[in-house]
Amino acid sequence: MSNITLQMRGVSRVFGTDEMDTYALRGINLEIYRGDFVSICGPSGCGKSTLLSILGLLDMPTTGSYSIEGADVSKLSLSKAAYLRNEKFGFIFQSFNLIDELSVFDNVALPLRYRREPVTDIEQRVTRCLQKVDMSHRMRHRPNQLSGGQQQRVAIARALVGNPVVLLVDEPTGNLDSRTGDAVMDMLMHLNSEGTTICMVTHDARYADMASRKLHLLDGKMLDEHAPVAQELRA
Numbered sequence: 001m002s003n004i005t006l007q008m009r010g011v012s013r014v015f016g017t018d019e020m021d022t023y024a025l026r027g028i029n030l031e032i033y034r035g036d037f038v039s040i041c042g043p044s045g046c047g048k049s050t051l052l053s054i055l056g057l058l059d060m061p062t063t064g065s066y067s068i069e070g071a072d073v074s075k076l077s078l079s080k081a082a083y084l085r086n087e088k089f090g091f092i093f094q095s096f097n098l099i100d101e102l103s104v105f106d107n108v109a110l111p112l113r114y115r116r117e118p119v120t121d122i123e124q125r126v127t128r129c130l131q132k133v134d135m136s137h138r139m140r141h142r143p144n145q146l147s148g149g150q151q152q153r154v155a156i157a158r159a160l161v162g163n164p165v166v167l168l169v170d171e172p173t174g175n176l177d178s179r180t181g182d183a184v185m186d187m188l189m190h191l192n193s194e195g196t197t198i199c200m201v202t203h204d205a206r207y208a209d210m211a212s213r214k215l216h217l218l219d220g221k222m223l224d225e226h227a228p229v230a231q232e233l234r235a
Contacts, residue, residue, distance in 0.1 A: 004070075005165060005197055006032040006055060011064035012220075013050050024050040026220040028064070032166070037192040038199045039211035047220040048201045049170065055199060056168045057085040069165065086114055090159030094171035096151045098143040104130070104154050105139040111162040129157040133187065149180035156187060160196075167191070169200035173207060185210060 011028040014021050025047045032038055040048050053059040054066060057073065060081070066074045068088055076084065090111075091097075098107045105126055112122045130136040133153040143151050152172065159167055169188065173181030185207050192198050192212075202208050216223040 003034045004031050005034050005036075005068070006030070006199070007067045008054075008061075009065045011054065011061040011066060013047075013054065013059065014062040023220050025054075025061075028222050030215070030222065032197065032199055034197055035192070035195055036197050036199070036213055037189070037211045038213045038215060039208040040199065040201045040215045040217060041203065041205065041208045042217035044203075046217040048217055050220075051217065052168055052170055052199070052201050055166075056089050056091060057081040086111055086162065088165045090162060090164035090167045092152070092155050092159050092167060092169040092172050094174035096143070096148075096155045096175075098151055098154060098158075100142055100144045102142070103139065104135065104141050104143065104146070107143065107154060108139075108158045108161050111158065115162070125161050126157075129161045130154075132160065133157045147180075148176050149183060152176065152180075152184050153187070156184075156191075160191070165197065167196055167198045169198060169202075171202055172200065173202070173204060181207070 008028050008030040011025060011030075012023060013025040014023055016022070028051065040051060042048055050059065054061055057076065060076070061074055064074070065072055068084070073081070073084060108126045108129060109122050112125060127136060127139070130139055133156050135150060135153050135157060138146060138150065138154075143154065146154065172184055172188070176184060181204075188198060188200070189210060198211075200211065208214055
């Protein structure tokens with residue numbers, strides 16, 4: 001059985017208007033293996049967020065193929081993409097994306113309720129994930145009663161609760177001070193050491209270097225993984 005979890009071949013993403021086409025991605029070839037911790041870095045506007053959106057089925061490629069565990073998902077309907085997204089991925093965002101009207105417990109439970117999992121299973125799995133990120137003592141609080149670091153821990157628990165194939169992480173430390181950011185990165189590295197596959201977009205070179213693989217985008221193109229980093233990426 002192949003260890004390739006996510007695979008792109010010749011993926012481009014074009015945003016078109018009546019006057020011109022803009023290429024956000026150009027001919028991306030990418031393989032992410034089970035157990036990888038991949039960081040994707042590059043200057044603003046290079047296509048990092050677009051790439052992460054396509055990986056997480058929030059967007060579709062204009063051309064090329066994209067496979068998850070060997071199954072081509074390049075042409076899915078919106079409803080099938082939403083179902084597979086919930087089954088295969090956990091998302092961690094810079095802005096946390098928690099719902100202030102819901103408790104910590106209910107925020108973490110959302111992916112399982114979307115799947116209509118049994119109530120007893122939801123209670124056990126949410127509690128277990130909150131314990132893993134050391135937030136079970138806050139499960140009845142609301143997000144606006146938590147610090148930024150605590151909110152990101154809750155977001156990590158929500159991403160984990162559905163047993164995702166891959167964690168997709170978008171600038172996880174962008175809204176945090178350096179000490180709290182370091183703690184979040186330590187948690188991600190620990191999860192990876194336990195076998196969780198992680199793909200992370202970050203502008204922070206120090207955090208990018210913590211990953212087991214470091215990929216660079218420039219002008220929508222993937223640079224060779226083993227090539228020297230272009231000067232533009234260091235600016």
